[in-house]
Amino acid sequence: MTYILHFIKNLLSFVGNIIYLNLIGMVLISFLEGIGILLLVPLISLTGLISFNDMGLPINLKWLNEFLINLPLEISLIVVLSIFVTIMVSQGFFQRQQSILNGQIQQSYLKNLRERTYIDFLQSNWSFFLKTRKTDIVTVMTTEILKVSNGISLTLNFVASIIFTIIQVFFAFWLSPYMTICILIFGFGMIFVSKKFIRNSSNIGEETVYLSKTYLAGITDHFNGIKDIKSNSIEYSYINWLEKFGVRFENNVNNLIKLRSSSQLLFKSVSAFLIAGMIYVSILMFKAQPAQVLLVIAIFMRIWPRITSIQSHLEQFGEIIPSFKNLYHLQQISQDAKEFNKSTYENSRPLVIKSGIECRDISFKYNKDEEEYILNGINMFIPSHGMTAIVGPSGAGKSTLVDLIMGLNKPDEGKVLVDNQVLTEDKILSLRKSIGYVPQDPFLFNTSIKENLLMIEPDASDKDIWEALSFASADEFVRNLPHGLDTIIGDRGIRLSGGERQRIVLARAILRKPSILVLDEATSALDSENERKIQAAIEKLKGKMTIIVIAHRLSTIKNANQVIVLDQGRIIQTGEFNQLTLDRKGMFSQLLGKQLEASI
Numbered sequence: 001m002t003y004i005l006h007f008i009k010n011l012l013s014f015v016g017n018i019i020y021l022n023l024i025g026m027v028l029i030s031f032l033e034g035i036g037i038l039l040l041v042p043l044i045s046l047t048g049l050i051s052f053n054d055m056g057l058p059i060n061l062k063w064l065n066e067f068l069i070n071l072p073l074e075i076s077l078i079v080v081l082s083i084f085v086t087i088m089v090s091q092g093f094f095q096r097q098q099s100i101l102n103g104q105i106q107q108s109y110l111k112n113l114r115e116r117t118y119i120d121f122l123q124s125n126w127s128f129f130l131k132t133r134k135t136d137i138v139t140v141m142t143t144e145i146l147k148v149s150n151g152i153s154l155t156l157n158f159v160a161s162i163i164f165t166i167i168q169v170f171f172a173f174w175l176s177p178y179m180t181i182c183i184l185i186f187g188f189g190m191i192f193v194s195k196k197f198i199r200n201s202s203n204i205g206e207e208t209v210y211l212s213k214t215y216l217a218g219i220t221d222h223f224n225g226i227k228d229i230k231s232n233s234i235e236y237s238y239i240n241w242l243e244k245f246g247v248r249f250e251n252n253v254n255n256l257i258k259l260r261s262s263s264q265l266l267f268k269s270v271s272a273f274l275i276a277g278m279i280y281v282s283i284l285m286f287k288a289q290p291a292q293v294l295l296v297i298a299i300f301m302r303i304w305p306r307i308t309s310i311q312s313h314l315e316q317f318g319e320i321i322p323s324f325k326n327l328y329h330l331q332q333i334s335q336d337a338k339e340f341n342k343s344t345y346e347n348s349r350p351l352v353i354k355s356g357i358e359c360r361d362i363s364f365k366y367n368k369d370e371e372e373y374i375l376n377g378i379n380m381f382i383p384s385h386g387m388t389a390i391v392g393p394s395g396a397g398k399s400t401l402v403d404l405i406m407g408l409n410k411p412d413e414g415k416v417l418v419d420n421q422v423l424t425e426d427k428i429l430s431l432r433k434s435i436g437y438v439p440q441d442p443f444l445f446n447t448s449i450k451e452n453l454l455m456i457e458p459d460a461s462d463k464d465i466w467e468a469l470s471f472a473s474a475d476e477f478v479r480n481l482p483h484g485l486d487t488i489i490g491d492r493g494i495r496l497s498g499g500e501r502q503r504i505v506l507a508r509a510i511l512r513k514p515s516i517l518v519l520d521e522a523t524s525a526l527d528s529e530n531e532r533k534i535q536a537a538i539e540k541l542k543g544k545m546t547i548i549v550i551a552h553r554l555s556t557i558k559n560a561n562q563v564i565v566l567d568q569g570r571i572i573q574t575g576e577f578n579q580l581t582l583d584r585k586g587m588f589s590q591l592l593g594k595q596l597e598a599s600i
């Protein structure tokens with residue numbers, strides 16, 4: 001319940017006073033419906049079968065009776081029916097207004113919740129994304145947020161249902177206090193007894209959340225790896241996975257339907273026994289008149305559905321509370337991991353690096369419970385406007401080191417300094433705004449080449465774009481595409497070759513005119529002709545910006561001003577390319593030797 005209350009509080013602070021208008025609307029509607037019960041009395045009387053006096057009502061409606069009796073039947077019937085029609089039409093009108101208002105509240109809350117959650121995620125630091133599965137975030141942003149928003153609407157309906165019930169009970173109590181008390185005792189007794197249904201709903205809801213997350217994670221993995229699946233002809237192990245998973249999904253929904261229908265059956269059966277018992281007791285034991293029996297039925301038919309509705313709401317709450325919990329927890333984690341807000345984002349300007357970036361005694365580990373550091377006692381200086389290459393065997397910590405330099409990870413010990421100033425939280429964003437980054441696995445969106453480039457620099461002109469493309473040796477192939485810059489490149493750029501993708505991402509990084517260019521294995525997917533072109537391009541950039549390259553192909557970094565060799569999280573060699581090749585026993589020479597052997 002704490003989770004629902006948290007989101008209700010959000011809702012109250014978001015929609016403000018409209019929510020009270022909404023509640024007033026609900027009270028008005030219930031009031032008009034309550035009057036409906038009262039109206040039954042003169043209506044029954046007008047049948048001519050029974051008089052008010054026989055009904056044994058605790059209220060004095062004789063004046064109404066006398067007024068109606070003194071009128072000719074047609075007139076009194078018209079009066080009563082007109083009142084009835086007016087009440088029903090007004091109720092319908094208010095109901096319409098209230099439904100519209102409810103819908104508006106729900107939709108604007110959903111919009112706000114979606115935006116807030118998305119902003120929270122995007123403003124979180126990198127460690128949040130390292131700890132959280134991407135597909136869990138996607139599940140929250142799609143299905144869970146919708147469920148929470150429906151849950152909010154369910155809560156508003158629940159409040160309405162409670163208000164309806166209270167007002168109906170009030171009218172019923174006025175007409176017949178004993179019978180109302182009797183129905184209420186039975187009703188709330190039933191709700192208490194059927195707590196098990198609510199608990200089971202909650203268990204099913206937990207399972208639904210788990211299944212949704214696992215399904216999305218599985219399906220995403222499978223289609224990301226579809227080339228491996230098809231090339232290795234392992235389609236059927238995945239089809240089997242889906243079939244098994246489908247059974248669990250099916251059971252989950254069937255269990256929910258069974259639970260809901262069992263609870264409805266229970267309430268319906270109790271309702272039948274109760275009404276039969278009441279009629280029996282009133283006729284045989286209290287010798288009730290037909291009018292009183294009719295009243296018993298009328299009151300019962302009004303109140304019992306309200307009690308059933310409360311029970312059904314409670315069961316639905318049980319089912320969606322796990323979604324509230326899931327969203328709440330992920331929001332909390334992302335808020336704790338917040339690294340900036342809108343104003344810090346807007347106020348941070350790209351840095352211009354004058355002297356260079358220094359790592360001083362840096363140690364870092366991903367899992368803080370482990371003893372071993374991934375990076376250990378790193379001391380290095382990356383001079384501005386030079387080209388620094390970081391090399392080393394796989395798993396040595398190259399990407400981790402570059403992530404620390406970009407302020408994505410924070411060192412557990414030691415500091416990163418930019419132009420001799422410690423890289424504090426407030427400077428991280430400025431630093432990142434001055435970086436052009438080309439990742440190992442270049443990411444492109446399923447849109448045109450132009451839009452992919454403008455994502456980084458929305459104000460760039462076509463001339464700037466062609467310049468950047470030409471610099472990245474991508475201009476020729478883009479010109480040859482059927483729609484040139486407007487060619488749509490498919491999911492993650494699937495319609496382009498690996499090398500073409502990498503060149504587009506390089507062009508995108510350069511378009512920003514960054515003061516630091518970070519290339520993480522940027523040339524790995526290029527053939528030697530394109531690699532040569534990019535080498536020449538990087539050569540052109542040397543001296544204009546600070547270039548950091550993580551390289552496996554050592555031939556690509558011949559012109560680096562400094563090469564840093566990492567092994568098992570430690571720097572083991574630093575120097576110029578040629579200088580390092582002279583150290584025959586050093587790791588750099590060994591790596592170079594292995595690559596030469598492999599290329600023969």
Ligand SMILES: Nc1ncnc2c1ncn2[C@@H]1O[C@H](COP(=O)(O)OP(=O)(O)OP(=O)(O)O)[C@@H](O)[C@H]1O
Nearest residue numbers: 130366367374392393394395396397398399400401
């Ligand atoms: N998110 C992570 N959580 C836990 N450990 C990680 C994470 N990322 C990397 N590591 C570990 O840190 C070590 C260094 O990884 P890193 O990716 O920095 O190496 P690398 O030198 O860039 O390797 P490669 O050349 O293969 O890309 C590895 O042992 C890796 O298993």
